[in-house]
Every structure is written in structure tokens, then in C-alpha cells.
Amino acid sequence: MYQSESLIRNHYNNIxxxxxxxxxxxxxxxxxxAETHFRNIGITFSxxxxxxxxxxxxxxxxxxxxxxxxWSKLEKGVIQRAKALNAFLADIYNQGEIIKANxxxxxxxxxxxxxxxxxxxxxxxxxxYSPIVGIDLxxxxxxxxxxxxxxxxxxxxxxxxxENREIMMRxxxxxxxxxxxxxxxxxxxxxxxxxxxxxxxxxxxxxxxCVLLTPGPLNSAYYEHSFLSDQMGIEMVESTxxxxxxxxxxxxxxxxxxxxxxVYRRIDDDFLDPLCFSPNSxxxxxxxxxxxxxxxxxxxxxxxxxxADDKAIxxxxxxxxxxxxxxxxxxxxxxxxxxxxxxxxxxxLDNLSDLVVKEVDGSGGYGMLIGPKSSKSSIEEFRRKxxxxxxxxxxxxxxxxxxxxxxxxxxxxxxxxxxxxxCLMGENAQLSSGGLTRVAMNEGSxxxxxxxxxxxxxxxxxxx
Amino acid sequence: MLSRTAExxxxxxxxxxxxxxxxxxxxxGYRMSLFxxxxxxxxxxxxxxxxxxxxxxxxxxxxIIEQKKVEDYLFFDEDNPSSVFNCIxxxxxxxxxxxxxxxxxxxxxxxxxxxxxxxxxNNNFNASDLPNLTEWTIEQVNLFRGSLSSLLRNxxxxxxxxxxxxxxADNSxxxxxxKYFVLLPKPQYIGGNIDNMQWSILLRSLSxxxxxxxxxxxxxxxxxxxxxxxxxSDCPRSLSFCIQNIVKHLTNLTCSPxxxxxxxxxxxxxxxxxxxxxxxxxxxxxxxxxxxxFINKISSVDSDIQKxxxx
Numbered sequence: 001m002y003q004s005e006s007l008i009r010n011h012y013n014n015i016x017x018x019x020x021x022x023x024x025x026x027x028x029x030x031x032x033x034a035e036t037h038f039r040n041i042g043i044t045f046s047x048x049x050x051x052x053x054x055x056x057x058x059x060x061x062x063x064x065x066x067x068x069x070x071w072s073k074l075e076k077g078v079i080q081r082a083k084a085l086n087a088f089l090a091d092i093y094n095q096g097e098i099i100k101a102n103x104x105x106x107x108x109x110x111x112x113x114x115x116x117x118x119x120x121x122x123x124x125x126x127x128x129y130s131p132i133v134g135i136d137l138x139x140x141x142x143x144x145x146x147x148x149x150x151x152x153x154x155x156x157x158x159x160x161x162x163e164n165r166e167i168m169m170r171x172x173x174x175x176x177x178x179x180x181x182x183x184x185x186x187x188x189x190x191x192x193x194x195x196x197x198x199x200x201x202x203x204x205x206x207x208x209x210c211v212l213l214t215p216g217p218l219n220s221a222y223y224e225h226s227f228l229s230d231q232m233g234i235e236m237v238e239s240t241x242x243x244x245x246x247x248x249x250x251x252x253x254x255x256x257x258x259x260x261x262x263v264y265r266r267i268d269d270d271f272l273d274p275l276c277f278s279p280n281s282x283x284x285x286x287x288x289x290x291x292x293x294x295x296x297x298x299x300x301x302x303x304x305x306x307x308a309d310d311k312a313i314x315x316x317x318x319x320x321x322x323x324x325x326x327x328x329x330x331x332x333x334x335x336x337x338x339x340x341x342x343x344x345x346x347x348x349l350d351n352l353s354d355l356v357v358k359e360v361d362g363s364g365g366y367g368m369l370i371g372p373k374s375s376k377s378s379i380e381e382f383r384r385k386x387x388x389x390x391x392x393x394x395x396x397x398x399x400x401x402x403x404x405x406x407x408x409x410x411x412x413x414x415x416x417x418x419x420x421x422x423c424l425m426g427e428n429a430q431l432s433s434g435g436l437t438r439v440a441m442n443e444g445s446x447x448x449x450x451x452x453x454x455x456x457x458x459x460x461x462x463x464x
Numbered sequence: 465m466l467s468r469t470a471e472x473x474x475x476x477x478x479x480x481x482x483x484x485x486x487x488x489x490x491x492x493g494y495r496m497s498l499f500x501x502x503x504x505x506x507x508x509x510x511x512x513x514x515x516x517x518x519x520x521x522x523x524x525x526x527x528i529i530e531q532k533k534v535e536d537y538l539f540f541d542e543d544n545p546s547s548v549f550n551c552i553x554x555x556x557x558x559x560x561x562x563x564x565x566x567x568x569x570x571x572x573x574x575x576x577x578x579x580x581x582x583x584x585x586n587n588n589f590n591a592s593d594l595p596n597l598t599e600w601t602i603e604q605v606n607l608f609r610g611s612l613s614s615l616l617r618n619x620x621x622x623x624x625x626x627x628x629x630x631x632x633a634d635n636s637x638x639x640x641x642x643k644y645f646v647l648l649p650k651p652q653y654i655g656g657n658i659d660n661m662q663w664s665i666l667l668r669s670l671s672x673x674x675x676x677x678x679x680x681x682x683x684x685x686x687x688x689x690x691x692x693x694x695x696x697s698d699c700p701r702s703l704s705f706c707i708q709n710i711v712k713h714l715t716n717l718t719c720s721p722x723x724x725x726x727x728x729x730x731x732x733x734x735x736x737x738x739x740x741x742x743x744x745x746x747x748x749x750x751x752x753x754x755x756x757x758f759i760n761k762i763s764s765v766d767s768d769i770q771k772x773x774x775x
Contacts (some may be wrong), residue, residue, distance in 0.1 A: 041568075042560065042575050217560050230564035241466050252467045254619060254719040254773050 011067050011462060012405075014179055018172075019062065024410045027061065030171050031407075034059050037167050043159065043223050057160070058455035060406045063168060063175075064417060064437045068464040074137070074145060074421065075431045077330035080321060082133040082423040085152055085308045087324035089129035093119045093304065098323055104316050109307060113361075116269060116304025118276055122293050125198045126426070129302040132191070133423040137331070139402040146334045146399065148418060150317065152309040153301055154266045157436040158422050159224035162187060162231075164458040165434070180463040182433040187422070188231030194426030195232075195262045201295035202247065208261035211235045211251060213242070215267045215283065225266050234264075239271070244287035249297040262298045263288075269303045277303075311360045311394050312338055335397055339390040348395040349386065352379050355395045356446075357386065370446060372398050401446060404457065406439055416440045418448050419459065434459045465619050465719070469565050471774035472558040473620050474627035476574070479558070480605050481631040483551035487601035489516050489639075490538055492669040494594045497531060499661065509534045515642040518544055532591045539597060540585050548601055552581050565620050569611040577604040602671075622713040626769060629713065633706035633762045639666060640693055640703075641755045663689045670701045690751060691743040703758055704738045710765065711735050723772040727765065734761055 008016055035056060038044070044054035066074070091098050092109055093116075099106045109115055134155025136148040165184055169176055192210065199208035214225040216238050229236035241251050242260065250257035270278045276289040291297045307313060315336050318329040337344035337355075348355060357369040369382040386393050403414030421435030437457040438448035448454040489512050496508035509529050513519040518537065521544055526533050539548045556578040563571040580600075589597070609628075615621045663686055667673040672692070679696060680688045697704045711731060717724050746754050 039579055040572055040576055042563075042571070217557065222560070226560070226563055235466055235469075236561075236564060237466060238468070241468055254465050254467055254470045254717075256720065 011065050018175060027407060027410050030061055033171060034167050043163055057450045058441055060439055060455050060457045062405050062407060063458040063460045064404050065460045067462050071461045078135045078421055078423050078431050079429045080327060080330055081135055082425055083429060084321040084324050085150060086129055086425060088320050089305055089308050090127045103319050103323055108312055112307055112310055114306035114310055118289060119304040124302045125200055125298055128198060128425050129305045131194055131198060131300045131425050134420045137419045138399055140399050145331055147331050148334060150309040153306045156221040156224055157420055159227040160456050161434055161436045164456055168458045182461045182463050184432060184434040187432050188228060190424055192232040194424045195264055195300060197427035198298050198300060199261050200298040203261040210262040210264060211237045211260050213237055213263050213265040213267055239283045239285050242285045244291055247294060247296045249288055249291050260297060264300050272303060311358060334399060337395045339386060339393040345390045352383060356398050357382060357393055357395045360392050360394060404439060416446055433461045467774050469562050470623045472562040473565060473623045476555045476558045477624045477627035478631040479551040479555035480608050481628050482546060483548045483601055484605040485635040486516055486538055486546060486548050487598045488669040490535060490594055491598040492665050495665050515639055518546060535591060535594055549581055549585060552577055567611060567614055573608040573611045619717050619719050622716050625713040629706045629709040630762060630766050633703060636701050637703060637755050637759045641752060672699060672701060687743055695741060695743055707735050707738055727768045731765060
């Protein structure tokens with residue numbers, strides 16, 4: 001929000017005035033109201049704790065604001081990246097030109113568990129493997145954005161983007177009179193249009209039947225699954241509701257079997273088809289991969305799309321953009337050392353106390369080392385792990401993430417934030433006019449993951 | 465509609481109905497415990513447990529029957545599959561899965577109930593808080609039922625109401641049966657003061673006391689009450705009313721007409737019989753026998769619905 005020590009950036013002026021008018025009493029009331037709202041509609045995480053049963057993610061009342069021009073740049077950059085990632089997937093599951101051109105070493109792709117051999121030689125409708133791409137961004141400087149991570153499988157968090165806006169409009173309608181905030185509530189409609197535009201070849205209707213496939217109520221993103229299927233007006237199914245007969249996929253209804261054309265799956269590859277992936281899996285739909293490969297159904301995202309968001313592949317995304325699109329990358333990568341290269345590994349080992357080291361297959365902010373914040377002993381422990389399995393790690397400098405004003409005990413304090421906008425790839429490529437802003441609620445913390453004390457904020461994109 | 469969705473909707477309203485019945489039963493026990501004991505005879509809490517079908521479970525857990533323990537067992541205990549707490553928990557787990565198949569208000573009604581009962585459970589309650597707990601439960605269930613009025617009249621709606629009336633038919637029948645065979649210790653009490661007092665309490669527990677006064681003139685007699693609770697199709701808790709509504713919501717289903725017909729055929733006779741029957745002939749035949757047959761019938765309708773639509 002601040003341009004320098006004391007200068008407030010223009011587009012935050014309204015919010016600043018609004019904040020100054022709010023008393024501690026009002027803030028407390030509104031915080032309580034937001035919490036009750038989230039509990040009542042059930043945006044909760046399941047926890048294992050006996051006392052809590054379910055936990056909600058802390059919601060911060062102060063929105064994060066993007067100007068139209070800031071956002072336009074992000075929009076172009078994210079769409080560019082999402083196109084390149086899809087082109088990459090189409091390439092490595094077919095000709096493999098990027099490997100032949102010696103841009104990405106083949107062992108980095110073919111030896112990965114997330115590379116799905118059964119996808120080789122098959123191209124999904126419109127050559128879209130990942131129809132919903134979530135790109136995690138951080139700002140370090142005024143208007144300088146870096147991509148932290150790509151999410152090509154089933155990025156979650158979009159329900160928070162929508163519900164955060166909903167609660168803000170409900171609690172502070174006046175703010176929306178005085179600020180021209182671009183609406184985001186058409187996202188579910190656009191998502192459905194995207195899914196429908198990806199109907200398989202054997203689908204001969206103009207209104208393909210789409211379903212959302214969920215692992216069930218124990219999944220931490222279950223609220224989002226039911227929210228999205230509700231907003232799109234499609235069935236939310238579990239794998240036991242689906243079965244394969246002949247060339248098609250059906251769901252069990254009270255009327256008997258009903259054909260399904262597009263499956264928006266929110267389960268992992270391993271649990272899709274026990275005949276193809278994990279034979280010991282009790283969940284999954286036997287035979288769905290055969291139907292998929294013969295054009296009877298589309299699975300979004302495609303099995304094997306996860307290879308594109310692998311942390312070791314991430315390093316090559318700028319190269320991909322140049323190779324497939326012939327463009328210069330609009331958004332930059334964070335400088336990354338991949339520990340499987342000897343030079344890089346030596347550098348990382350020499351500078352452990354200045355770097356952030358992540359597991360290649362890790363997520364959720366777990367299993368990482370933040371050098372400058374860690375004790376000598378945990379650095380030494382990581383050094384041992386790293387030396388034993390260099391291929392399993394990458395390292396990055398500790399970025400000075402931008403701060404966003406956040407209410408902590410009724411005082412406005414700066415807390416670090418990141419941003420995940422959602423890019424839809426179907427007949428058109430489009431970006432949500434907003435995204436999920438995650439905020440590290442603990443003072444000095446760099447970790448925004450909800451599993452580790454992260455909160456969320458409403459994210460505004462101002463109209464032109 | 466997904467078969468699983470239909471099944472979950474059906475069970476949501478069964479659980480909500482059961483939560484209300486159990487809360488009302490506790491209220492019966494509570495009221496009876498306030499009356500002087502006839503001849504030192506005092507079994508209201510045992511009767512309540514029997515009516516709730518929970519006596520075995522309770523005895524596995526406790527050696528003595530006392531008010532606070534019965535209240536806790538029937539209201540909050542997670543070991544009792546039919547406790548009000550578990551009913552609400554189950555309804556809520558089901559609603560979480562099918563929340564997209566009914567209105568946001570219905571989900572809110574169930575979820576708020578759940579959030580509140582979690583708090584109630586964590587606060588220690590006094591035995592004398594029971595009337596408040598009962599009132600609270602009835603209020604919550606009414607909120608849920610009220611929210612259903614804005615639903616589309618589609619199959620989901622009919623499955624919700626099938627669940628409600630199957631559960632209610634079963635609950636009303638069991639209450640009647642318990643009145644005859646559990647509440648009254650000895651046959652010579654029939655027709656006596658205690659008999660009539662218990663009937664009145666039964667009516668109250670079914671929220672039908674005033675309705676009964678509207679429907680019948682003169683004395684409160686057991687025959688009139690039996691007529692009211694079995695045959696009177698104006699009474700929303702009578703067996704006759706329940707069976708008519710089961711038929712109505714079954715035949716309103718638009719899915720699978722052949723399955724609907726199959727189940728309807730097994731119900732047809734009972735539906736006609738209950739509308740033509742006189743209470744005197746039922747009493748001659750034996751109310752207990754009649755009610756037992758009825759309960760068996762409802763249970764076979766229930767398993768038919770599950771088999772035909774949910775599998």
C-alpha cells in the first residue's frame with residue numbers, strides 16, 4: 001500500500017480513509033461477522049484435531065488492490081505462461097521437439113513420476129491439457145512480479161477468491177460505491193463454458209454434460225468442490241457414482257445411467273483408473289482411461305498434466321515461452337538453482353544460510369528450509385539431506401515479498417503476501433479479474449500457506 | 465439426479481425428523497417426572513429410553529437409570545447412534561455432500577444447527593435445561609422444514625419428503641406402541657387417571673394436544689386419541705396422514721415410473737384400508753398387532769425405496 005516510508009500509493013487512498021474512520025469496536029464486530037459467515041456457509045478445512053473439528057482460514061478485512069494497468073501486465077504474462085505450459089505438454093506427449101532441440105534434458109521429463117506414459121501419442125480436445133492454470137506470483141518491488149510456482153493439475157483457492165468478495169460486499173457495501181472494482185462473480189460461468197468447449201470428439205450435443213469429480217467430504221478442498229459445482233449447476237460426483245459401459249462413461253442416477261461428456265476432476269491421477277494407474281486403489285473408475293483415449297469423455301485436467309508444474313521443470317518455463325510462442329517472457333522466474341547440477345549444488349551448499357531450499361515434489365510450505373530464518377542445526381540437517389539426494393531439491397534466493405496492510409489486533413501492520421490468479425484455457429484463454437491473495441499472518445513470516453498460519457484477503461482489480 | 469444424491473436427501477430429512485422425535489420424547493419424560501409417582505411406581509425414564517429404541521445401548525453404558533444420564537445419552541451422546549447430536553451430525557454430513565441439491569437456506573439451517581449443538585455440547589448443561597434443549601431442537605428442525613418450501617418441486621423435493629414421512633410414520637407408530645405396552649405397568653390401569661394423563665403427555669409430545677381438542681369434543685379417552693393418532697388424516701402425525709403423504713410423494717416422482725409402480729403396489733392396500741377402517745375394529749383386532757403390522761410395512765417400503773432408487 002505504501003510507495004515509500006510514508007507515501008500512500010494513490011489507489012489505496014480510499015481504503016486508507018475508510019480505515020481511519022473505523023473504530024476498534026467496528027473492526028471487532030466485522031471480524032466476528034466474517035468468521036460467523038465463513039463458518040455458516042461452511043468454508044472450512046477439515047482438521048484432525050479433536051477440539052476444533054473444522055478450522056477456518058483467517059480473513060483480513062483490508063483488500064489488496066491492483067490498478068487496471070498493473071493487472072493488464074499480469075494478465076498478459078499469466079496467459080502467455082499458461083499457453084506455453086499447455087504447448088509444452090502437447091509437445092512432450094507427442095514429438096518432443098523441445099527435447100530434440102536440447103532445451104530440456106529428457107531424463108528430467110521421462111523419469112518423473114508425474115510424466116504419464118499412458119498419455120503418449122494421445123492429444124486431448126483443442127490440445128488443452130491444463131484448462132485451469134493457477135500461477136503463484138509475488139511482487140518484490142514496485143511493479144516487479146516474479147512467478148513462484150505454476151499449478152497445472154487442479155489448483156484450488158478460487159472459492160476463496162469468490163467468497164472473500166461476497167463477504168466484503170455484504171459487510172462494506174459503501175466501499176463498492178466509492179471504488180470501481182471489477183466484478184469476478186462470472187468466474188463459474190466462464191469455467192463451465194471452458195469445460196463445455198472441451199467436449200470429446202464423440203460428443204454430438206451442443207450442451208455436453210459436465211461433472212465435477214471429488215474425492216469426497218474428507219478432502220480439504222471439499223467446500224470448493226461443492227461450491228463450484230453448485231455455481232456451475234453441474235453434478236458433483238464421487239468415483240462410485242460413475243461407471244464405464246461400452247465406449248462411454250455414465251453416472252448412476254435415479255432415472256438410470258446418464259452419459260457424461262466432460263469430467264472436471266479434482267482427484268489425483270493415481271486415483272482415476274485402477275486399471276491404468278494404481279491397481280491397489282479402491283477409488284477410481286475402472287476403464288475411464290480407455291474411454292478417454294478413444295474420445296468418449298474428456299478428463300480435465302489431462303492425466304499427466306502435473307509434469308508441467310514440477311519444480312524442476314519450472315526453471316525452463318521462460319525457455320518454453322521463447323521456444324513455443326516465439327515471445328519474450330512477460331513475467332520472470334525467480335532465480336533457481338537445481339541441485340542436480342554439480343555447480344549449482346556446490347553454490348547452494350556454500351550459501352545455505354542465505355537461500356530457500358525446497359523439495360522438488362513438496363507442497364504446502366512443508367519440507368522447506370528458509371536459510372536466513374533457520375538455526376545452525378536445522379541448516380546442517382538440511383545439508384545432509386541435500387547431499388544425500390541433490391536431485392530432490394531446488395534452491396532460490398529469499399525474496400523480499402511485498403507487504404500488504406493487514407489488521408493485526410486492530411492495528412494496521414504490514415504482512416507479506418502472494419497472489420494466485422486463475423487462468424482458463426478453452427475456446428478462449430482468459431484470466432479471472434482477481435485472484436487469491438494469501439497473507440502470512442505471523443510477523444516476519446514468509447510462509448503464506450494456509451496449513452501454516454496463512455490468511456486470505458479480497459483482491460481488487462480496479463476498472464479502467 | 466444422482467442416486468447417491470437422492471439417498472442423502474432422503475436420509476437428511478429422516479435424521480432431522482428423528483432428532484425432533486427424540487427431543488420431544490425427552491420432554492415427555494421430563495414432564496412425567498414432575499408428576500407425583502402413582503403407588504411409588506416410577507418408570508418414565510425407562511419408558512422414554514424404550515420408546516427411543518435406546519434401552520439396550522443405555523444399559524451397556526450405565527447401570528442405573530437417572531434423569532441426567534438419560535438426557536445426556538439421548539441428546540448428546542456420540543455412542544448413541546440416534547442421539548439428537550448424532551442425528552444432526554449425520555444430517556449435516558449428508559447435507560455437506562448434497563448441499564448443491566437444495567437451497568442455500570436449507571444448508572444454512574442445518575449447518576447453523578450443527579454449529580450451535582457443538583457449542584451446547586461443550587457447555588455443561590443442567591438436568592433442568594432440558595425444556596430449553598427440546599425447544600431449541602424443535603425450532604431448528606422447523607427452520608429446516610421451512611427452508612424446504614422454496615425448493616423446486618422436483619424429485620429431490622419428493623425424496624426429502626419421502627424420508628420425512630417414512631421416519632415420522634415409524635416414530636408415531638412406535639410411540640403409540642410404547643404407550644400401550646411400556647408406559648402402563650398393569651392392564652388394570654387402563655382408563656384410569658394415570659392412563660389418561662399419559663395419553664395427554666403423549667399428545668403434547670407430538671405437539672398435538674391443542675389440535676386434539678379442536679378435533680374432538682368431550683372427554684379425552686384412549687379410543688379418541690388412538691383414532692386421532694392412527695386414522696385421523698387431518699392430524700399431521702397420524703399414521704394415516706403419513707401413509708397418504710408417502711404415497712403422494714412416491715407417485716409424484718418423475719423418475720423410473722416402473723419402480724414407482726412396483727413400490728406403490730405394495731402400499732396400495734394399506735393406504736385404502738387405513739382410510740376405511742374404524743378405530744373400534746382396530747381396537748378389537750388389537751392396537752398392538754395393528755401397529756406392529758404397520759411398522760413392518762413401513763420398514764419394507766423403506767427397504768424397497770433404498771433398493772430401487774439408491775443402489
